[in-house]
Amino acid sequence: MHEFIKNEMKSVALSMFRKNFFGIFHGSISARVKQDQFIINKKNAIFDNLETKDFIKLYSKKDYRWNEASIDSDIHLNIYKFISEAKFITYTMPPFVTAYSINHTSIKPIDYFGYKEFKEIEIFDPKSFEDWYERAEFEIYNHLRNKKTNIIVIKGYGIYMFGRDLQQIAKTIAILENSCKILHYM
Numbered sequence: 001m002h003e004f005i006k007n008e009m010k011s012v013a014l015s016m017f018r019k020n021f022f023g024i025f026h027g028s029i030s031a032r033v034k035q036d037q038f039i040i041n042k043k044n045a046i047f048d049n050l051e052t053k054d055f056i057k058l059y060s061k062k063d064y065r066w067n068e069a070s071i072d073s074d075i076h077l078n079i080y081k082f083i084s085e086a087k088f089i090t091y092t093m094p095p096f097v098t099a100y101s102i103n104h105t106s107i108k109p110i111d112y113f114g115y116k117e118f119k120e121i122e123i124f125d126p127k128s129f130e131d132w133y134e135r136a137e138f139e140i141y142n143h144l145r146n147k148k149t150n151i152i153v154i155k156g157y158g159i160y161m162f163g164r165d166l167q168q169i170a171k172t173i174a175i176l177e178n179s180c181k182i183l184h185y186m
Contacts (some may be wrong), residue, residue, distance in 0.1 A: 002033060002039065002057070002175075003052070003142050005031045005033065005039060005050055006039065006055050006168055008031075008089075008167075009029050009030075009031060009039070009041075009050070009166065010050040011054065012029070012166045012167060012169075012170050013029050013041075013047045014047070014048055014050070015048070015170060016090070016170055016173070017047040017048040017108065018028075018048070019092060019094070019174060019177070020084045020094065020095055020117060021092040021094045021170075021173060021177070022047040022081065022092060022095065023047070023093060023180075024046055024048075026070075027090070027091055027092050027158075028040060028041055028070040028072035028073075028076065028078070028089075028090065028091040029041055029088070029089070029090050029091075029095060030073075030076045030080075030088065030089045030090075031087065031088050031166070032080050032086060032087050032088075034146055035061040035122035036059055036061075036062075037057060037058065037059050038057070038058055038076060038077070038080055039055050039057050039058075040056060040069055040070050040072075040073055040141070041054055041056075041059060041069075041070050041077055042052070042054050042055065042056050042068050042069060042070065042184055043068065043069060043070050044072055045070070046154065047139050055109055056068055058071050058073060058077070060077065061161060064130070065076060065157075066148035069102045071133070072091050074136075074137040074140070075136055075137045075140050075160065076089050076095065076122070077092070077137070078137045078138065078140070078141040079140070079141045079144065079160070079162055081141075081171065082141050082142060082145060083141065083145060083162065084148075085162070085163075086163070087158065087162075087163065087165075088162065088164070088165070088166040088169055089161070089162045090160070090161055090166075090169055090170075090173070091159070091160050092158055092159050092160075092173055093157070093159075094159065094173060094176070094177040094180070095157070095177075096177050096178075096180035096181040096183075096184055097153060097158070097159060097177050097180045098156065098157070098158055099106075099134070099180075099184070100180040100183060100184060101123045101153055101154070101156060101157075102155060102156045104123060105122070105123055105125075106120050106121060106122050106123055107123065107153065107176070107179065107180060107183070108120045108177075109120045109182075109183070110179075110182060110183065110186065111178065111182045113175050113178070113179070114167075114175055114176065114178065114179030114182070115179075116146075117172065117175050117176070118175075118176065118179070119155055122140075122147070122153075123153050123154075123177070124143055124152050124153065124154045124155065125141055125154050125155045126139070126154055126155060126157065127160035129156075129157075131146065132157070140152055140154075142159050144160070150162050151172070151176075153176075159173060159176070161173060162179075
């Protein structure tokens, strides 16, 4: 069962890497496997060539394995802990979405697919990057839960998204990236 999930994560991560949603060592992808367990990429994973060894299973209770895991593991844990619908989570940095988020407070797609999918997305402003990683694990899941959404676009930082289908997550991020690309060229 876990091999199937890891293979799906590898395949989707490669597609997302090719679209420039993940950097060489930047981004994260995870899957909940039990109520208190999830699989996530390790911190030194290279997203265009993920192997089974590049993933690690973590439990809600922290142990030595957390030292090898992605820097985003605490954020993923809190989303899984407080949002029961989350089966998969990604953190991506699509360049057009990230760039667009710096000078805007929301994204209002003007293309058909973007408009049908989103209508408008509020951009979350973390205010300061100085202490962002100390606050991120709480602020991200709070925003997702309070706004009743499965996606958060963070100003100058990227996108966290959860869902029940990993391919649908990738498709949604691609639609948003394309919408921001269109907005950029308008």
